[in-house]
Amino acid sequence: MTKFxxxxxxxxxxxxxxxxxxxxxxxxxxxxxxxxxxxLAWRLxxxxxxxxxxxxxxxxxxxxxxxxxxxxxxxLAGEAQVINIGRTDIPYPAYVMFSTALWQTFVDAVNGPxxxxxKAKPMLARVNFPREAIIxxxxxxxxxxxxxxxxxxxxxxxxxxxAITWTIILAPVALIHLIVFGTFIGTLLSPLGVLYDDVAxxxxxxxxxxLFLTPVVYSVPESGLFGALVQLNPVTxxxxxxRELATTGIxxxxxxxxxxxxxxWIGLFLTWIAFRIAIPYVIERVSS
Amino acid sequence: MKLQETKTITKPTESETLIxxxxxxxxxxxxLKKSLxxxxxxxxxxxTGGRRRSDTLRTGEFWALDNISFDLKQGEALGLVGANGxxxxxxxRILSGLIKPDTGSVKVRGRLAPLIALGAGFNPILTxxxxxxxxxxxxxxxxxxxxxxFEDVVEFAEISxxxxxxxxxxxxxxxxxxxxxxxxxxxxxxxxxxxxxAVGDVRFKLKCHQRLAELKKQGTAFILVxxxxxxxLNACERSIYLNQGKLIGAGETEQIIQKYEQDLRLxxxxxxxxxxxxxxxxEAESLGLDMLALFFRNQDQEIxxxxxxxxxxxxxxxxxxxxxxxxxxxxxKINYLSGENKQVLDxxxxxxxxxxxxxxxxxxxxxxxxxxxxxxxxxxxxxxVKKGMLSFDLVPSFRFRVDCKVNISRCxxxxxxxxxxxxxxxxQSWQEIERYKENLILQKGE
Numbered sequence: 001m002t003k004f005x006x007x008x009x010x011x012x013x014x015x016x017x018x019x020x021x022x023x024x025x026x027x028x029x030x031x032x033x034x035x036x037x038x039x040l041a042w043r044l045x046x047x048x049x050x051x052x053x054x055x056x057x058x059x060x061x062x063x064x065x066x067x068x069x070x071x072x073x074x075x076l077a078g079e080a081q082v083i084n085i086g087r088t089d090i091p092y093p094a095y096v097m098f099s100t101a102l103w104q105t106f107v108d109a110v111n112g113p114x115x116x117x118x119k120a121k122p123m124l125a126r127v128n129f130p131r132e133a134i135i136x137x138x139x140x141x142x143x144x145x146x147x148x149x150x151x152x153x154x155x156x157x158x159x160x161x162x163a164i165t166w167t168i169i170l171a172p173v174a175l176i177h178l179i180v181f182g183t184f185i186g187t188l189l190s191p192l193g194v195l196y197d198d199v200a201x202x203x204x205x206x207x208x209x210x211l212f213l214t215p216v217v218y219s220v221p222e223s224g225l226f227g228a229l230v231q232l233n234p235v236t237x238x239x240x241x242x243r244e245l246a247t248t249g250i251x252x253x254x255x256x257x258x259x260x261x262x263x264x265w266i267g268l269f270l271t272w273i274a275f276r277i278a279i280p281y282v283i284e285r286v287s288s
Numbered sequence: 289m290k291l292q293e294t295k296t297i298t299k300p301t302e303s304e305t306l307i308x309x310x311x312x313x314x315x316x317x318x319x320l321k322k323s324l325x326x327x328x329x330x331x332x333x334x335x336t337g338g339r340r341r342s343d344t345l346r347t348g349e350f351w352a353l354d355n356i357s358f359d360l361k362q363g364e365a366l367g368l369v370g371a372n373g374x375x376x377x378x379x380x381r382i383l384s385g386l387i388k389p390d391t392g393s394v395k396v397r398g399r400l401a402p403l404i405a406l407g408a409g410f411n412p413i414l415t416x417x418x419x420x421x422x423x424x425x426x427x428x429x430x431x432x433x434x435x436x437x438f439e440d441v442v443e444f445a446e447i448s449x450x451x452x453x454x455x456x457x458x459x460x461x462x463x464x465x466x467x468x469x470x471x472x473x474x475x476x477x478x479x480x481x482x483x484x485x486a487v488g489d490v491r492f493k494l495k496c497h498q499r500l501a502e503l504k505k506q507g508t509a510f511i512l513v514x515x516x517x518x519x520x521l522n523a524c525e526r527s528i529y530l531n532q533g534k535l536i537g538a539g540e541t542e543q544i545i546q547k548y549e550q551d552l553r554l555x556x557x558x559x560x561x562x563x564x565x566x567x568x569x570x571e572a573e574s575l576g577l578d579m580l581a582l583f584f585r586n587q588d589q590e591i592x593x594x595x596x597x598x599x600x601x602x603x604x605x606x607x608x609x610x611x612x613x614x615x616x617x618x619x620x621k622i623n624y625l626s627g628e629n630k631q632v633l634d635x636x637x638x639x640x641x642x643x644x645x646x647x648x649x650x651x652x653x654x655x656x657x658x659x660x661x662x663x664x665x666x667x668x669x670x671x672x673v674k675k676g677m678l679s680f681d682l683v684p685s686f687r688f689r690v691d692c693k694v695n696i697s698r699c700x701x702x703x704x705x706x707x708x709x710x711x712x713x714x715x716q717s718w719q720e721i722e723r724y725k726e727n728l729i730l731q732k733g734e
Contacts, residue, residue, distance in 0.1 A: 020337040043425035285327040
């Protein structure tokens, strides 16, 4: 009988005009779609997470393996003096493992929207649902995967007896900014990624290169051209701040952290609008 | 009691308009690279709030939909017919709000759901149960309502024993049933049905049709796309007919379907003259027997442009043999071009226990058809002249047309017939039936 519960009929009007010409309507719709997408996002997240490890023998171990392999490799290279890593605040293997886990979370956040939108192509081309849900589900998945990595991180902290300060309770704030920044980049690229395969290929390469410009396996360099490049890299303050809050408690670059954070949130909002505008054009170009 | 009251209030008194489509056009581009580039360009223009000048074509573009207008009221079922590429799916996608129209406007009131055979967002690794939740959530149902309807969905899809098995272990029929069951239980105000009733076995199809009829009674509006005219005819009072993006006709389904069928049959008519004269082969290339011409004669042995449905006809092949050959074999493989280009006949003279002996020189082989049972339209025949494994000559495509003066609307072929009434004054024929029945029982007993 629920079918006959009074339900006001929502009205949708589709015209060729750009929605940017009606900002008020745009913002209301964005707000309602965000509210409407929460439940769906949760469903999609549960679906993706349950499917994630089902066809895998090692399962959750895949969250731990990359940081461990990275740490082993770079520790060996460092001890053999093949690379010059500089001085780190905490024991080097712990430094690499912790940083790699953070870096991986960032890369997940970048790749997430691109792969999710590409994979959801058949769904996007047939059903009109709040598109925000795809992105939100992916962000949720990134947090979930980080939570698993957290087990490893806690393990490292205990094993190496790393002293923590009260600032560790602020670390999640910095972490959220790191993930939001990744999501912003990923969402910006995702419509283009559906149209051109180049985006996915280029992204793998770009994140590989980006890793070398981020203080993950070495400490922040002070000078030189390389040092300047690392300083200009927007991931640097986000990742370094997260790490510092969780360990030493002394934030070395608070100003650049807040600048990047502010730009991240503004960028994310603008990207959201662009994403909504772009998706119909993208669907138009892919067959159902 | 209260529910009853709200029912009468919210169920709008008389047919509220749910969809209004006004002068909608949409353009597409067949060149992939160009199409993608136009897509990026359109995004950029839209992002800067500029005008796309979407009403003009760019190089390589064509109108996939051209100035379409119609409306849909509550509880109404609208049929959408047209050949492949007529723009039916594009129209549905615009109605769903998936893509933007290039001109005109679309107004949609109420929730609209597509009926998709294979569920959108099915993940093959997950179980049927998990997929129902994900799929119905995508179709816009909150979790609480999914839980309420879960049992109904499983029962309708008839997969209760496999509900906890991964969907990749399902047969294609089971997956289709599950997808259909999910979509049909979302209960939107408007349902878009795109060719999906073609899946599943006959019994399940019947069940779907019953369910759709129930929904329609409750006020759900439909748009039904189908290649099979009788489905549209059964379900829809009104139809619209699209051809290459243009609205050819709108109105009563009966008339629209008739027009559509007629157009289907006559497509490609101009190229079928009924007489095909073949180029003469030089003697060196000949294998001993060549076909010279293919044509039809009527029952008075006059050459005709096209045979008539229901009338006798001769299919004639003029041949030339360099020497007398005994027991030649003729074979026709005939396809119906006006329909889906399906093979409709495969005739071999060798199967008819006739012996055709070719004399030396020019002769004519005639295949007598006591009644031409082809329906009107254009056909193509592949013609072989053989003897055993040896092939003398082959005509890859003899195109011909069949004309029709009798009513064969919605028939697959013409059945020659005559009608009688037999009086049964002494009850003789009834006794005959009784005897026949007893015989049957006796046979079974043995």
